[in-house]
Amino acid sequence: EIVMTQSPATLSVSPGERATLSCRASQSVSSNLAWYQQKPGQAPRLLIYGASTRATGIPARFSGSGSGTEFTLTISSLQSEDFAVYYCQQYNNWPPLITFGQGTRLEIK
Amino acid sequence: QLQLQESGPGLVKPSETLSLTCTVSGGSISSSSYYWGWIRQPPGKGLEWIGSIYYSGSTYYNPSLKSRVTISVDTSKNQFSLKLSSVTAADTAVYYCARQLRVAANEWFDPWGQGTLVTVSS
Numbered sequence: 019e020i021v022m023t024q025s026p027a028t029l030s031v032s033p034g035e036r037a038t039l040s041c042r043a044s045q046s047v048s049s050n051l052a053w054y055q056q057k058p059g060q061a062p063r064l065l066i067y068g069a070s071t072r073a074t075g076i077p078a079r080f081s082g083s084g085s086g087t088e089f090t091l092t093i094s095s096l097q098s099e100d101f102a103v104y105y106c107q108q109y110n111n112w113p114p115l116i117t118f119g120q121g122t123r124l125e126i127k
Numbered sequence: 128q129l130q131l132q133e134s135g136p137g138l139v140k141p142s143e144t145l146s147l148t149c150t151v152s153g154g155s156i157s158s159s160s161y162y163w164g165w166i167r168q169p170p171g172k173g174l175e176w177i178g179s180i181y182y183s184g185s186t187y188y189n190p191s192l193k194s195r196v197t198i199s200v201d202t203s204k205n206q207f208s209l210k211l212s213s214v215t216a217a218d219t220a221v222y223y224c225a226r227q228l229r230v231a232a233n234e235w236f237d238p239w240g241q242g243t244l245v246t247v248s249s
Contacts, residue, residue: 019190052235054174061223062174064237068230073237105174109234114187116164116176116234 020044020110024119030127033096039122041089041106050109053082053091056121057102065104066091093124101126129154131224131240139218139247145211149224149240156205157182162227164236165198165209167220175220179227180207214247221245 021044031037041051049069054062064073066082069089079094093100106119135147149163156163164179178188180198188196192211200207211218221244225236 048232050233052233054236061239061242062236063239064235067228067235067237068233107174107235109232111232113190115189116179118174118176120173 022119028123032127037093039091043087046086047108052107054105133240133243147209151205164227166223169220
């Protein structure tokens with residue numbers, strides 16, 4: 019089973035600053051990685067798929083990069099609505115298995 | 128705009144079977160482009176994929192839950208369903224349904240239902 023590890027567990031950043039969230043896979047997942055944002059009491063929302071493609075309606079301040087085992091989600095200038103928990107998710111072809119990272123909580127500094 | 132809505136009992140007794148239905152509106156569950164998935168989230172914890180189904184009935188499950196999970200589809204009602212047997216307190220979670228896209232070797236979920244909390248307790 020591929021294990022996804024996100025770091026840090028909690029990130030404190032001031033509004034207007036840049037936030038960089040990391041996701042590491044225990045073995046290569048190529049570019050088969052997605053990022054989600056989850057606010058309290060809400061369902062997750064897709065931000066990024068294919069490691070770097072923004073989903074429909076996602077602001078350009080969100081960007082994803084990486085391939086293989088190391089991935090990054092960058093939020094270029096934090097807005098108040100961006101403070102939430104972020105999850106990465108990978109798909110492994112065989113055995114077919116979808117796994118999520120444990121999440122990074124992005125909080126206001 | 129595609130919407131998904133989970134429904135089912137909010138309380139299930141230990142050892143019984145959890146049953147949930149996801150109703151899809153604003154689009155057809157029979158679209159050849161998508162799978163349909165179930166994901167859960169224990170209170171205060173992270174996300175766990177349970178399993179997925181294609182409109183034809185083809186399924187694949189999380190190996191850790193496979194022995195207890197059945198996912199089915201009813202295209203006439205534009206619904207798909209989850210059954211999880213022999214539940215324990217560890218199965219207490221918010222259960223989400225979601226549309227699942229599979230492109231080459233990539234898979235992701237969008238959009239998600241609002242989720243429904245299922246508590247396992249006597």
